[in-house]
Amino acid sequence: MDLLGHVNNVTYLDYLAQARTAFLADLRAGDGRVTGHRIDFVAPLVFGRRPALVDTSVSDVDGAVLTLTHVVRDDAPSGSVTHLRAESTLELHSAPDHDLRARLEDLRDEPLAWREVRGERRPGRHRLALPVRGSDVGADGLVRDDAVVELFQESRILYFMDxxxxxxxxxxVVVARTDVGLLAPVRPRAAAYDVHAWVAHVGEKSFTVRSELRDPLVADGAAGAVLATALVVLVGFDLDTQRPVALTAQQRERLEAELA
Known part of the structure; x- marks a missing residue:
């Protein structure tokens, strides 16, 4: 849980990973490397007795690249409530054979519609060196996708503190949208990685932060210098009404100064 009493953003990645693993296991599709997520946080999920439900379908199959759609919901007595919509892309270890592709096509559904997120690439205004922890590493010996998202989150929190x-x-503020691109595997090592972050757009109720996970041992612009990217939309939030609100004057002034 976060400080607002909501399920932490990174915890949703655990839900998606469990759903993805079960989905692939049922199909005997093997495993693969996650290369990206688009996540739309629709409504806060709070602690309760009912389990969160995750619906998974196929939105695209292109060679060995599989795109899955996830919807996290709660079947409340008053009706089903959607808390999160996500699209995850992964590279399977091998392209599906004819039978597996047919099963995947049977599970295909219409892809989710996504609004374009504004936010230009610019030099980072905040840099934080973050080491990889042992708990960040998955069974394949690489840093898990949810751990990469957590590195971005840790950097963003310290950026806001500054x-x-x-x-x-x-x-x-709460996170409304997260787009993550996992461009290359992140490997555990003693040397820290750098997270560069900057404010990319400021609106009336929301603002966008872009981040890059970089390898400081690789020259800028060289292959492998940027290992992952994140584009995060945050909105002002009223705790009493649990609704978005306009950014405060001080928020807007400071955020717009970051755009200068």
Missing amino acids: LHERGQDWGR
């Missing part, structure tokens, strides 16, 4: 001082009316 943007305002104690006592300022900074207001609460």
